[in-house]
Amino acid sequence: MAEKKVTDHFVEVRPGGYAMPSGATQVQRRAAGQIRAAAEAGDIRLFGDTVSAHEPIATQSLKPAHQLNDPDTRVYLSDCRDVLAALPDKGQVDLIFADPPFNWDVPYDEWRDGMPRAEYERFTFDWLDGCINALSPRGSLWVNIPDDTAAEIVMHLKRRGLTMINWCIWHFRFGQHRHTSFIMSKVHALYFAKDPVNRIWNPDAVLEQSDRAAIYNDPRTQAKDENKGMRVPMDVWYGKYWGRIQGNNKERRALHHNQIPEVYLERVIRACSNEGDLVLDPFLGSGTTCTVARALNRRSIGIEFGKGNAASAFERINAGPVHLIGDEKTSSAIFEDRRAKPPRKRKSKAPGPA
16 A cells, blocks of 8 residues: 555654654554453463463472583573573573474484474473563563464463564575475574563664665665664574584584574574673573573573483583674675676787788
8 A cells, every 4th residue: 555645743754754654563562461461361262271281390499400600601401391480590581592392203302392282382381481480571582483383472472461573584595305385494583572662672783784785885875874884684584604504514513403503593692682691591402592692791591301412512502602793794685796896898809810
């Protein structure tokens, strides 16, 4: 639908006299309370609600299986639902990144990755609730999840009163070949916050070169007062070091499945936490979250169910990351540089025979 000029002078407008839209975050924020009220009234029901909630195992003193200092880095070995319930830092975690088991019968060390669907959804709701209780008032929650469970997670977080900030996509080029459907080449990166207005948010820490600057050297990108030629990344993520972690990748950890690139965690941690803040991963896996958090001077907590995975992850945390971008302001443009270039000089032809 075409935009129209605003004639009501009480409506906020942007340059040119066109309406200034409220924006997705403001709309989500207004809807959060309504959805939570509907859930409390029993009007929103999901399949996992038919299964009883997990009863955390009582723990007198929670001790990490592995620990480092400066910054404080802890790895707990147990079911994350039990650890989250007993966590001494409950209500103080600034950022949570979760990459849970997908329930695809993958051999995750000691974890049973093949629950009946209703049981898996209940498991998902339980650990999400534990994460919500662990978050600080300014904290954010990120969930990395494939197509088949993204909708259920979004609905559960909304009915718990959290606000969606972004539904990002991690795009990779090496999906597994199949004939029965289009090849899967993405995973959803769901970004929610307790308080969308007062959340920790550092856009300048994750800037990248804009397409206008990288491809065309458009003078308008240099006309800004600050961050010339730069922009906050778009919500589809790809580029250098963003591919799936294959067997020949330097980040690859033996016996681990579905590793996430370090640059993915670097973007999330830089954008949604500050130095000294506390970052938590309820499914530590190969240790990417704590490895990157420690390198960026954040305190961190990792929870892992399998003893072997926990030991391997801690080894990696000690070693440090491989592919952090740092202050390198890269471009994710998919076209070549189209800026005007000086014409090539033609070679003069050798004189022919007389």
